[in-house]
Amino acid sequence: EAGVTQFPSHSVxxxxxxxxxxxxxxxxxxxxxxxxxxxxxxxxxxxxxVKESKQDESGMPNxxxxxxxxxxxxxxxxxxxAELEDSGVYFCASSHSTGEQFFGPGTxxxxx
Amino acid sequence: xxxxxxxxxxxxLQEGANSTLRCNFSDSVxxxxxxxxxxWGQLINLxxxxxxxxxxxxxxxxxxxxxxxxxxxxxxSQTTDSGVYFCAVTPSGGYNKLIFGAGxxxxxxx
Numbered sequence: 452e453a454g455v456t457q458f459p460s461h462s463v464x465x466x467x468x469x470x471x472x473x474x475x476x477x478x479x480x481x482x483x484x485x486x487x488x489x490x491x492x493x494x495x496x497x498x499x500x501v502k503e504s505k506q507d508e509s510g511m512p513n514x515x516x517x518x519x520x521x522x523x524x525x526x527x528x529x530x531x532x533a534e535l536e537d538s539g540v541y542f543c544a545s546s547h548s549t550g551e552q553f554f555g556p557g558t559x560x561x562x563x
Numbered sequence: 564x565x566x567x568x569x570x571x572x573x574x575x576l577q578e579g580a581n582s583t584l585r586c587n588f589s590d591s592v593x594x595x596x597x598x599x600x601x602x603w604g605q606l607i608n609l610x611x612x613x614x615x616x617x618x619x620x621x622x623x624x625x626x627x628x629x630x631x632x633x634x635x636x637x638x639x640s641q642t643t644d645s646g647v648y649f650c651a652v653t654p655s656g657g658y659n660k661l662i663f664g665a666g667x668x669x670x671x672x673x
Contacts, residue, residue, distance in 0.1 A: 482659065484659075484660065484661070486661070486663075493663050493664070493665050493666075494649065494651075494661075494663040495663070496660040496661060496662070499658055499659060499660055506658055506659075507658040507659075507660060509660075510660065540604060542606065544661075546659070549593070549594075549653075549659045550594070550611070551594070551596060551608065551611035552596065552659075552661060553608060554598070554605075554606040554608075556603075556604070556605050557604055557605070557606075559604070
């Protein structure tokens with residue numbers, strides 16, 4: 452069984468540009484989560500999808516971040532326009548029902 | 564919101580030594596997970612343990628939910644155990660988001 456996959460593994464962009472991160476959850480997992488770890492800080496929750504619906508988006512930092520999960524399969528997280536403080540590692544996780552969450556390898560985002 | 568505290572923040576061991584990592588949380592939880600972040604940054608699931616005791620090889624974990632703590636035991640440590648160990652919980656009564664502790668950074672020397 453394939454794990455959670457994320458693309459790209461690394462992204463380097465300039466301030467003001469747009470970046471889109473993709474996450475493919477484990478097949479059959481209706482729950483999909485985004486987290487991030489910015490430099491020197493803890494891993495923080497961003498949002499939670501159940502199928503294609505946003506269950507909880509309380510962790511989204513501001514309206515420059517847009518997450519979608521069309522069709523309830525893969526998800527994208529777009530940052531537009533990117534700021535310096537958005538640099539960090541963005542993790543995606545998925546779970547079956549409300550159980551154990553399994554994480555992808557992360558996308559390391561650097562905003563210059 | 565719920566607070567998750569891990570101790571110690573840093574730990575240095577000689578290969579073969581045993582260790583105990585602790586995770587305290589400030590409120591009741593539905594779920595608790597332990598992760599190992601390897602040198603490549605990947606979060607590897609160790610245990611899904613909202614209560615009770617589980618063992619997997621040289622690692623074992625115990626969660627005492629009524630007293631709001633969990634322990635991760637590493638026996639006969641190996642250099643490959645190095646990395647950061649995270650505890651994460653999902654608070655009771657809310658959605659399923661994980662709240663992470665700051666982690667314990669473990670270095671095992673040969």
